[in-house]
Amino acid sequence: MNKIRKIILISTTLFLLSTIFLIIVxxxxxxxxxxxxxxxxxxxxxxxxxxxxxxxxIDVLEYDLTLDIFQKEKFISEVAKIKILSLDRTxxxxxxxxxxxxxxxxxxxNDETVSYIYDNNKIEIFKNNISxxxxxxxxxxxxxxxxxxxxxxxxxDKNGVQFLSTLNxxxxxxxxxxxxxxxxxxxxxxxxVTNDSSMVTISNGKLQYIKSEKNRRxxxxxxxxxxxxxxxxxYSAPYKEFSQKYYSKNDSMNINYYVMEENLxxxxxxxxxHPKYLRVLTELFGEYPFLDEKYGVAEILWKQGAMESQxxxxxxxxxxxxxxxNESILIHxxxxxxxxxxxxxxxxxDIWLNxxxxxxxxxxxxxxxxxxxxxxSTMYSFARKLDHGNDETLYNPGVDIFSSxxxxxxxxxxHMLRKEIGDSLFFVSIDTYYNMYQYGNANSExxxxxxxxxxxxxxxxxxxxxxxxxxxFLKLEIDWKENxxxxxxxxxxxxxxxxxxxxxNYHFPVDITILDSLGMIxxxxxxxxxxxxxxxxxKNRVEDVTLDKDNWLLAIIGNY
Ligand SMILES: [Zn+2]
Numbered sequence: 001m002n003k004i005r006k007i008i009l010i011s012t013t014l015f016l017l018s019t020i021f022l023i024i025v026x027x028x029x030x031x032x033x034x035x036x037x038x039x040x041x042x043x044x045x046x047x048x049x050x051x052x053x054x055x056x057x058i059d060v061l062e063y064d065l066t067l068d069i070f071q072k073e074k075f076i077s078e079v080a081k082i083k084i085l086s087l088d089r090t091x092x093x094x095x096x097x098x099x100x101x102x103x104x105x106x107x108x109x110n111d112e113t114v115s116y117i118y119d120n121n122k123i124e125i126f127k128n129n130i131s132x133x134x135x136x137x138x139x140x141x142x143x144x145x146x147x148x149x150x151x152x153x154x155x156x157d158k159n160g161v162q163f164l165s166t167l168n169x170x171x172x173x174x175x176x177x178x179x180x181x182x183x184x185x186x187x188x189x190x191x192x193v194t195n196d197s198s199m200v201t202i203s204n205g206k207l208q209y210i211k212s213e214k215n216r217r218x219x220x221x222x223x224x225x226x227x228x229x230x231x232x233x234x235y236s237a238p239y240k241e242f243s244q245k246y247y248s249k250n251d252s253m254n255i256n257y258y259v260m261e262e263n264l265x266x267x268x269x270x271x272x273x274h275p276k277y278l279r280v281l282t283e284l285f286g287e288y289p290f291l292d293e294k295y296g297v298a299e300i301l302w303k304q305g306a307m308e309s310q311x312x313x314x315x316x317x318x319x320x321x322x323x324x325x326n327e328s329i330l331i332h333x334x335x336x337x338x339x340x341x342x343x344x345x346x347x348x349x350d351i352w353l354n355x356x357x358x359x360x361x362x363x364x365x366x367x368x369x370x371x372x373x374x375x376x377s378t379m380y381s382f383a384r385k386l387d388h389g390n391d392e393t394l395y396n397p398g399v400d401i402f403s404s405x406x407x408x409x410x411x412x413x414x415h416m417l418r419k420e421i422g423d424s425l426f427f428v429s430i431d432t433y434y435n436m437y438q439y440g441n442a443n444s445e446x447x448x449x450x451x452x453x454x455x456x457x458x459x460x461x462x463x464x465x466x467x468x469x470x471x472x473f474l475k476l477e478i479d480w481k482e483n484x485x486x487x488x489x490x491x492x493x494x495x496x497x498x499x500x501x502x503x504x505n506y507h508f509p510v511d512i513t514i515l516d517s518l519g520m521i522x523x524x525x526x527x528x529x530x531x532x533x534x535x536x537x538x539k540n541r542v543e544d545v546t547l548d549k550d551n552w553l554l555a556i557i558g559n560y
Pocket of ligand 1: 354355358
């Protein structure tokens, strides 16, 4: 056997992996990737439209939302008080995103009634010559929120049991409250929700109080950490609660779980490793960013995956098995608290920073816990999920912001960046990038510039081929021949050619492993910049040549 296809090699490796790894590979369903297929036209339209919106000259400092929910009637009555800093004091109007199906009761600025135009899924509020730069805009309204996108405001029931859940990502927070619905404008949040007294209501941050009156119950939640509108959420259902404690070096925090009674015992098993996930991710990325408040997981009816709402991840009840089949989803959503929730993308064009980091965090977690083979195996499982027909770039992937490529190629690009600059510089770069942008926003250029500074390496080509311009991935054809010149002098020629569509000529390091007839192994790592024939002078005859044995390159490698 002279020439081995990479696929066969990796499959063989997989057979040798421990049962644990096999379980991970086989039972890790495509989770969040499932939702990709069914993006409705309205979601696509709204995302595409949001790309081209000019950035408003305002900075929302705080949302203070009070909701009265009438679940059976599918009706809400709400007051949104929004503290807004005007970056252009001379502007006579404050504009916010707000789906225009509600009945407006009143609109005020600093307690003074003002005029407004409510149309085109926006509200324009006239400032009446108020010239101070920080104002409280108060909008009272009622009606039935539209349930758009992936379930922006879902009031549903399962076997007669009422469920309310929200999932705003990317631009649907404005289906249930007026806001500057863009990931760059993060604010503080206070949220008070009143529902039927049988309902337990959860939201972001810390529970301030619970108040009951007749058959109604109010939950008041608040967060002091900045939160993007797409991460603001409420979940309301007759939940059963249980909790765990997480101890960090100097502090502790509650992890709270909210599930339906039928899933309680299974959820206790499935969710039990969260303190371990927190410990491992903390070792990788620094302390959990919302330690002063909480982490939580809430079951929802949505069957397509999970969502990393800040401090309260939601997950479809169908993913709760009692057998820990979906650990990777739980790790992914928790990892988003560093990557997405703390460091938030500036625009949706940078969505790969969210999903690439959270997906790669799964691999880093399994590597930290189970070793290098787990990393190799997890990266292989990501490569397997790639959509070969996708011709979008990673940056600005058009309307397909939840495509398999955004997740899996995103993870792979970080993995290859690690190979490009080496392990230690990679982790220093991650650390530097996180510390620079925590609780704020970053884009692809911010990431690039930190990695360039730390590694002292120009990464223009790397980002051009993998992030900005190239689509798909590498396809390499290799061929090798040995030429016996004399005893103890064998010339080995390895021809490497790039055959992919989507980007003509990638530059990349590649590991080459040569096995000789005496069973000796030699390793080389040339940096490839064009189609090439590499020449090696060896002492013994060649038994086998393998490219990329440790799975560092997003490539299909075949022989002629
Ligand atoms: Zn994700």
